[in-house]
Amino acid sequence: MTKALKKPEVLAPAGTLEKLKTAIHYGADAVYIGGNAYGLRSRAGNFTYEEMAEGVAFAREHQAKVYVVANMVTHETDAEGAGVFFQKLRDIGISAVIVSDPALIEICAAEAPGLPIHLSTQSSATNAETLAFWQEEGLERVVLAREVSMDEIRQIRAKTDIEIEAFIHGAMCISYSGRCTLSNHMSHRDANRGGCSQSCRWKYDLFDLPFGEERQTLTSGDNAEEPFSMSAVDMSMIEHIPDLVENGVDSLKIEGRMKSIHYVSTVANVYRQAVDSYVADPEHYYCRQEWIDELWKVAQRELSTGFYYDVPTENDQLFGARRKIPVYKFIGEVLSYDADTQLAVIRQRNHFRVGDDIEFYGPGFTHFEQTVTEMWNEEGTAIEKAPNAMMIVKMPVAQPVKTGDMIRRKSR
Ligand code: SF4
Known part of the structure; x- marks a missing residue:
């Protein structure tokens, strides 16, 4: 008899409210965002309390969760106001806060009881005893250091039942995480x-x-x-989902709060498919080439498995000449589609024109390609090009598409 597998959460980055909604629409079980203080992405589009509340409401509608990252190292006076900050997050309905500094952990536990705390990867947790320590302190989850191997995850899981979150995709530091x-x-x-x-x-x-x-x-x-x-090259664990599930990782984390909605939708879509496929039928599961190809469409660097299977050498870990260069550019999103006329209304996000080969993709890993044969602007005038950011165009689309589907253009 096949044993029942626990399905891990797919956790996606969301630098803005638009990315939050996109990530959840494309299959993320949870997203992590930054507030206006205490986080590590000062240049990511951090959320106001109002945006957080809207994000939480959207997430709840879709049975998803929102975590807030507050993982900076705090010097004297940096933590002032943190208690009120955590209380507000709790009252908004944030599912957990991701923290590394013990001062912020203490403040959160004391002043915002009821708000779950996850230990950030910035704390470099690499062994079961460390996880047990934080569990005794009341934390619900630990985000492992990216330097932990798969064999170590297996050993850690055997010794502790605290939730484990592990990075599966995205940029790596050349230095030790958080150091x-x-x-x-x-x-x-x-x-x-x-x-x-x-x-x-x-x-x-x-x-x-x-x-x-x-x-x-x-x-x-x-x-x-x-x-x-x-x-450093980037990480991709798409070919190793069974190892992550079998070794009891509770949350599969995608890096990249500064990345685009093209990246977030594509990566969440792929890992959603892979995790669902494996848990539904582990015996017949295999990593589909189209998932790997899809991830390459948004890759910025070469991809590797980081420290999971070996300590990488400089040849494994340093980013040299690209072996593959993405040949796709994100050009727009579908606002609506009329099945009778087979016309789609598109919001432009990058330049495209009549004659371009484009690809539509949507949640559930739906894809198809076509050529732009003709299009019209909002006034109904036929146009050859869509050069202006966010301009609205109408075009014939051969297959039904849905609101929120995305469009890429192949290299000319
Ligand atoms: S290793 Fe590079 S990306 Fe990571 S913290 Fe250091 S400078 Fe920044």
């Missing part, structure tokens, strides 16, 4: 207080300098070498 001060030194922006300037991804001159010798640049002249960057 990087490169940005602080290079640009005076504190990576652990919301200001990372991604200094690891800059280009550097690299020197091999024996003690006492004068420095010689190797980036020009006869011995020229490529500038050196520590930019």
Whole structure:
């Protein structure tokens, strides 16, 4: 008899209210967002209390959850007002707050009882004893450090029943999670207080300098070498969903609160399909090539499995020449479709024109391709191009599409 598997949550990033709704529409069970304080993405579109309330109402309608990230390192006076902040989140109906600093954890527990607390990956939790410690402190979930291996997850799960959240997709730090001060030194922006300037991804001159010798640049002249960057490749665990489910991971986390709705919809859509397929029929499950291909349509760097199966070497982990370059560009979203006339109303998000090969995709992994044969602007005038951001156009679409479906354009 096949054992019943616990279906893990698909947890998506949401930098804005639009991304929150998109992620849930495309299958996320939960989203994580930032408030106006205490988070680590000072440049992401952080939420006001009113936006949070609207996001929570939308999530509830769709049986989804909203978590708020408050995982900065707090210096003296940084935590002022945190109690009121957590109380407001609780009263709005936020499902949990993701925190790393013990000061904020204490404040949240004391001043906003009833608001569940998750430990952020910034705390670098890597073993069962650490998870047990935080469970005794009253936390419901721990987001593991990205440096934990799959074998370690299996061992941790065997020793503790606290919820485990693990990253499955998105950007990686070249430094140990939550331990990087490169940005602080290079640009005076504190990576652990919301200001990372991604200094690891800059280009550097690299020197091999024996003690006492004068420095010689190797980036020009006869011995020229490529500038050196520590930019890490991205993570993708799409080919390893069974390992994550079998080892008892409760929440599968997608990175990227600063990423686009194209990225969020695509990645949530793929992992929704993979998790549902595996849990429904583990014996006949296989990772479909079309899921991998789909993730490549929004990939920005090469993809790897991070630290899950081995400690990566510099060759595995550093981002070199792209092996694959995305050939798709997000161009619009469907606002409505008339089945009688087979005309769709589209909101433009990037330039496209008559003759372009485009692809429609929607929740539930529905896809089809067609060519733009003709289109009209809002006044009903035939147009050859849709050059203006957010302009509304009408076009014939051969198959039924739904409100919220997205459109990509293939490279010309
Ligand atoms: S500088 Fe790079 S390694 Fe350091 S926190 Fe920023 S992204 Fe991560």
